[in-house]
Amino acid sequence: MRPASADDRPELTTFIKTNLPLAGVPSIPDVRLHIATPRSGLYRLAMADDSDMAPPYWAYPWAGGAVLARYLFDHPEEMAGKHVVDLGTGSGLVAIAAMKCGAAHVLAIDIDAKAIVAARLNAEANDVVIETRLGDIISDAPPHADMILAGDVFYDDVLAERMLPFLERCRAAGIDVLIGDPGRAPLPAGSLEKIAEYPVPDFGGSAQGTAADSTVFRLR
Secondary structure (H helix, E strand, O other): OOOOOHHHOHHHHHHHHHHOOEEEOOOOOOOEEEOOOOOOOHHHHHHHOOOOOOOOHHHOOOHHHHHHHHHHHHOHHHOOOOEEEEEOOOOOHHHHHHHHOOOOEEEEEEOOHHHHHHHHHHHHHOOOOOEEEEOOOOOOOOOOOOEEEEEOOOOOHHHHHHHHHHHHHHHHOOOEEEEEEOOOOOOOHHHEEEEEEEEEEOOOOOOOOOEEEEEEEEEO
16 A cells, blocks of 8 residues: 555645644643644534544544653653654654654554544654655554554444554564543553553543543553
């Protein structure tokens, strides 16, 4: 599958640059993202492209990704020289943090074409280069990588039933797997080892942007 580029969606690139201003992410050093505001007009964007009505997860930093990014900045040795896959990249926050912390290469994957454009633009805004790929890989064989970073991938029961077996196959193949999550119900806690906890913002909460403890896990 050909890596998606921001150049593939010039109208979306223009929309994001114009309507989602660059802003710092609370508790995450040295990273700025194009983040939606109440004036960004995401509903208008969805109506203009009704072939792609996925929720705009890419427009915000979510807790699972934020806690992974915070952990990586505190432990850059985890990334040094690694080939990394950021699964469900969304805004690209985790991929950007991995590159800033010394990863040799990061592949950022998402099933949402808008997320791919946003991740690419956010990487450019932070002076790092990531590879992006549009698609669903969790039915595939494990990728060629040293580590998989998976933030906010257990938010849905159906997705969780597919995600855990894939990540377990990756772990059996020798790939380290780090997961970031604020404690959502589908999280397979029995398969995970808690390694860190930080208060980070979660734009999925009832109080948008409010900091609460989220956790980084390693798949056993």
